[in-house]
Amino acid sequence: xxxxxxxxxxxxxxxxxxxxxxxxxxxxxxxxxxxxxxxxxxxxxxxxxxxxxxxxxxxxxxxxxxxxxxxxxxxxxxxxxxxxxxxxxxxxxxxxxxxxxxxxxxxxxxxxxxxxxxxxxxxxxxxxxxxxxxxxxxxxxxxxxxxxxxxxxxxxxxxxxxxxxxxxxxxxxxxxxxxxxxxxxxxxxxxxxxxxxxxxxxxxxxxxxxxxxxxxxxxxxxxxxxxxxxxxxxxxxxxxxxxxxxxxxxxxxxxxxxxxxxxxxxxxxxxxxxxxxxxxxxxxxxxxxxxxxxxxxxxxxxxxxxxxxxxxxxxxxxxxxxxxxxxxxxxxxxxxxxxxxxxxxxxxxxxxxxxxxxxxxxxxxxxxxxxxxxxxxxx
Amino acid sequence: xxxxxxxxxxxxxxxxxxxxxxxxxxxxxxxxxxxxxxxxxxxxxxxxxxxxxxxxxxxxxxxxxxxxxxxxxxxxxxxxxxxxxxxxxxxxxxxxxxxxxxxxxxxxxxxxxxxxxxxxxxxxxxxxxxxxxxxxxxxxxxxxxxxxxxxxxxxxxxxxxxxxxxxxxxxxxxxxxxxxxxxxxxxxxxxxxxxxxxxxxxxxxxxxxxxxxxxxxxxxxxxxxxxxxxxxxxxxxxxxxxxxxxxxxxxxxxxxxxxxxxxxxxxxxxxxxxxxxxxxxxxxxxxxxxxxxxxxxxxxxxxxxxxxxxxxxxxxxxxxxxxxxxxxxxxxxxxxxxxxxxxxxxxxxxxxxxxxxxxxxxxxxxxxxxxxxxxxxxxxxxxxxx
Numbered sequence: 001x002x003x004x005x006x007x008x009x010x011x012x013x014x015x016x017x018x019x020x021x022x023x024x025x026x027x028x029x030x031x032x033x034x035x036x037x038x039x040x041x042x043x044x045x046x047x048x049x050x051x052x053x054x055x056x057x058x059x060x061x062x063x064x065x066x067x068x069x070x071x072x073x074x075x076x077x078x079x080x081x082x083x084x085x086x087x088x089x090x091x092x093x094x095x096x097x098x099x100x101x102x103x104x105x106x107x108x109x110x111x112x113x114x115x116x117x118x119x120x121x122x123x124x125x126x127x128x129x130x131x132x133x134x135x136x137x138x139x140x141x142x143x144x145x146x147x148x149x150x151x152x153x154x155x156x157x158x159x160x161x162x163x164x165x166x167x168x169x170x171x172x173x174x175x176x177x178x179x180x181x182x183x184x185x186x187x188x189x190x191x192x193x194x195x196x197x198x199x200x201x202x203x204x205x206x207x208x209x210x211x212x213x214x215x216x217x218x219x220x221x222x223x224x225x226x227x228x229x230x231x232x233x234x235x236x237x238x239x240x241x242x243x244x245x246x247x248x249x250x251x252x253x254x255x256x257x258x259x260x261x262x263x264x265x266x267x268x269x270x271x272x273x274x275x276x277x278x279x280x281x282x283x284x285x286x287x288x289x290x291x292x293x294x295x296x297x298x299x300x301x302x303x304x305x306x307x308x309x310x311x312x313x314x315x316x317x318x319x320x321x322x323x324x325x326x327x328x329x330x331x332x333x334x335x336x337x338x339x340x341x342x343x344x345x346x347x348x349x350x351x352x353x354x355x356x357x358x359x360x361x362x363x364x365x366x367x368x369x370x371x372x373x374x375x376x377x378x379x
Numbered sequence: 380x381x382x383x384x385x386x387x388x389x390x391x392x393x394x395x396x397x398x399x400x401x402x403x404x405x406x407x408x409x410x411x412x413x414x415x416x417x418x419x420x421x422x423x424x425x426x427x428x429x430x431x432x433x434x435x436x437x438x439x440x441x442x443x444x445x446x447x448x449x450x451x452x453x454x455x456x457x458x459x460x461x462x463x464x465x466x467x468x469x470x471x472x473x474x475x476x477x478x479x480x481x482x483x484x485x486x487x488x489x490x491x492x493x494x495x496x497x498x499x500x501x502x503x504x505x506x507x508x509x510x511x512x513x514x515x516x517x518x519x520x521x522x523x524x525x526x527x528x529x530x531x532x533x534x535x536x537x538x539x540x541x542x543x544x545x546x547x548x549x550x551x552x553x554x555x556x557x558x559x560x561x562x563x564x565x566x567x568x569x570x571x572x573x574x575x576x577x578x579x580x581x582x583x584x585x586x587x588x589x590x591x592x593x594x595x596x597x598x599x600x601x602x603x604x605x606x607x608x609x610x611x612x613x614x615x616x617x618x619x620x621x622x623x624x625x626x627x628x629x630x631x632x633x634x635x636x637x638x639x640x641x642x643x644x645x646x647x648x649x650x651x652x653x654x655x656x657x658x659x660x661x662x663x664x665x666x667x668x669x670x671x672x673x674x675x676x677x678x679x680x681x682x683x684x685x686x687x688x689x690x691x692x693x694x695x696x697x698x699x700x701x702x703x704x705x706x707x708x709x710x711x712x713x714x715x716x717x718x719x720x721x722x723x724x725x726x727x728x729x730x731x732x733x734x735x736x737x738x739x740x741x742x743x744x745x746x747x748x749x750x751x752x753x754x755x756x757x758x759x760x761x762x763x764x765x
Contacts, residue, residue, distance in 0.1 A: 149681065149682070150681060151680065151681050151682075152680075152681065152682055153680060153682065153684060153689050153692060153693055154731075175728065175729070176681075176682075177682070177727040177728055177729050178725045178726070178727060178728065179728075180728055246729045251728040251729060284719065284723075285725055329725060355726075357728060371728060373725065373726045373727065373728055374726075375725055375726075376722060376723070376726065
C-alpha cells in the first residue's frame with residue numbers, strides 16, 4: 001500500500017474515525033484504525049469498539065499501490081493531526097511491519113498489527129428507514145441531548161429517543177427524569193413505518209462532530225439491531241440502548257395556570273450569576289427561586305457559605321395566576337436558557353403552581369420545548 | 380441531670396417473648412441458628428445466665444445453652460416496634476438521638492415544667508413503653524451522654540438510675556476500663572497488658588504512654604474517665620449507611636442461590652431506606668471468600684435509589700462484574716450510603732413502576748407483618764440463616 005494525500009484531508013478523516021476505536025486493551029485490534037486503499041473506493045478508514053463503528057473515506061488521493069494496514073488509532077490520529085500542512089506519503093512496509101509516513105524531508109513510522117482479523121461491520125443487510133436534512137438532525141440533537149442523564153440505573157435515560165409515528169412526525173426526546181427535551185420534525189419521506197429506538201449519548205456526540213450546515217441529507221438505516229447514520233463518504237454505526245422508553249407524551253403538561261413571557265437574555269444573565277452560588281449542605285442541588293408578581297420576577301439564589309443574590313427582572317408579561325413562587329435547579333434552567341437566548345428574544349414559561357412541571361419554549365416555534373420539574377426547597 | 384439514655388432490654392429476644400408467650404422465662408436466642416455459622420444478635424436474660432452474649436457464634440451459644448430456643452431475626456418487625464418506642468420517647472423531648480434500633484439519648488433540658496424532674500420523666504417513659512409495647516426499657520440519667528449510658532449499663536435490666544456527682548465520685552474510679560465508651564475488648568486487653576484495669580488506673584497512667592495505646596483519642600478518653608463528656612445530643616444524627624449481611628451456613632458458589640440472597644438483602648435494605656424516608660446515592664456489596672478475604676464493590680449514582688429491584692439490579696451487576704461470580708463465598712452483604720432525605724431529592728417526571736409495587740408491599744408489611752408478603756422469586760429457598 002502506498003498513497004499520496006494532503007495532510008488536511010488525511011487529518012479530517014482520521015480525526016473523525018479514531019474516536020470509535022477502543023480505549024481499552026482487552027481486544028488489541030479494536031484499538032486499531034484500519035486503513036484501506038483501492039482504485040475503486042479510494043482511501044477508507046474504519047474503527048470500531050463494537051459499540052460504535054465509524055467509516056470515512058475520500059477519493060482525493062493519489063494511489064500508487066493498493067492495500068491495507070491496521071495501526072493503533074490513537075497514535076496514528078495524534079501524529080497525523082500535528083503534521084505540517086502539505087503532501088503526505090504513506091507507505092506500508094510489510095516486511096518491517098511498519099507504516100511509513102513521509103512529509104517533506106521528514107518521516108516517521110508507526111508499527112502495524114500483523115496478521116489481524118478485523119471484524120466486519122454489519123452493513124450488508126442495511127435497511128433504510130428514513131432520510132432527513134443533516135442540519136435538522138444537528139439542530140434536534142443540540143437542542144435535546146444535553147437533557148439525557150450522564151448515568152442512570154435505567155439505561156434508556158442515558159440515550160436520546162427517536163420516535164417516528166405513522167403521521168411521519170419524528171420526535172426526538174431526551175430526559176434524565178427531572179427534565180425533558182422534546183423536538184418534533186415532519187419528515188417528507190413516503191411510506192414510513194412507525195419506528196422507535198434509543199441511541200447512546202456517545203453516538204450523539206460523534207454524530208454532532210460530523211453533521212454540518214450543508215444541504216446534504218443524512219440517511220438512517222438499520223442492520224442487525226444497529227442503527228446506521230450515513231451520508232457520502234461517512235458511515236456511523238451504533239448499537240442501540242435496549243429497553244422501552246417511558247411514555248414521554250404523558251409528562252408534557254397539557255394545561256397550565258400561568259403563562260409568562262420573559263426576556264431570554266435577562267434570565268440567562270441572572271442564572272449565570274446565580275450559578276456562582278455554591279450548593280448548601282441540606283439541599284445538595286444548586287437552585288434558584290423565582291417569585292413572579294404582576295409584571296416582574298424576583299430571582300433569588302442563596303448559599304449559607306457564600307451569600308445571597310437577588311435580581312429583579314422587569315417587563316415580564318404574566319397571564320393567568322400572577323403570583324407564583326417556584327424553585328428550579330440552576331444548571332437545568334441555565335442549559336435551557338442558553339438555547340433560548342440564541343433562538344428567541346422572549347421565552348415562554350408555562351407554570352402549574354409551585355410543584356407542577358413547567359414548560360419552557362420558544363413562543364414563535366412549537367417544534368421544540370422543555371419540561372422542567374421544580375424543586376421542593378421547603379420554603 | 381438532663382441527659383437520659385434509654386435502652387430496651389434484650390430487645391429482639393423480648394419482642395419474640397412478647398409475641399410468643401410460651402417463650403417467657405425460657406432462654407431465647409435471636410440470630411444465627413445453631414447449625415450455622417451465624418452469630419447471636421440478642422439473647423434473653425435467661426440465656427445470658429448460661430454465658431451466652433451478643434456477637435457470640437451461634438455454635439458456641441448452643442454448646443453453652445443447648446436448651447435455648449433459637450430464632451431467626453425478624454428485622455422489619457423490630458423496626459416497627461422500635462419506631463413505636465421512639466415515638467414514645469419523642470413525647471417527652473424533641474431532642475432525641477437514636478444510637479441504634481433499641482437505644483437512644485434524650486435531652487430533657489427545658490422539659491421539666493411540662494413533665495417534672497428527669498427521674499419522673501424516666502418513670503413515665505418506662506411506664507408508657509411497658510403499657511404500649513409490652514417491653515422493658517432501662518433508663519440512665521446523668522449530666523452527659525457517657526454517664527447516662529453508664530447508668531443504664533449499671534442498672535440493667537429494667538433499670539432506672541440517676542448518676543449524680545456523689546455517685547460518680549464513688550463508682551467511676553473502680554470501674555473496669557471496658558466500661559468506657561468506645562473501648563472494645565481489644566483496646567481493653569491492651570490497656571490491661573499495660574497494667575491499666577480500672578478508670579482510676581487510667582487516670583494515673585502517664586499521658587504520653589497512654590497515647591501509644593489510645594492514639595489520637597487519648598484526651599477524649601481521659602475526659603470521659605473524669606466524668607466529662609461535652610458531646611451534645613444530636614436530634615437528627617445523620618445516618619451514614621443502612622446495610623445488612625448474611626454469613627452462609629456453608630460456603631456458597633451457586634450463582635442462582637447467591638442472586639436470590641442478593642435480592643433478599645436488597646429488599647430488606649431498601650425497605651429500611653424507604654422507612655427512614657431516605658434515598659441512597661451509593662450501593663455497596665460485600666463478599667467474603669472462604670479464606671476470609673473481603674471484597675467490596677460500590678457504585679455511586681447521580682440518581683438516588685430506594686426501590687427493591689433497582690437496588691437489586693445495581694447489586695447484581697456489581698456481583699457479576701466483581702470477578703467473584705461463581706466463586707465460593709462465605710458472606711454476602713449489601714449496604715446503601717450517601718443517604719439523603721427523600722423529600723429533598725429532585726422530583727422525577729417519570730414514576731418508576733417499581734416504586735408503586737414497593738409501596739404496596741411496604742403497606743402490607745406494615746399492616747400484616749413482614750411474613751405477609753414476599754417476592755415469588757424468594758420462595759423455595761434452601762435452608763440458611765441470617
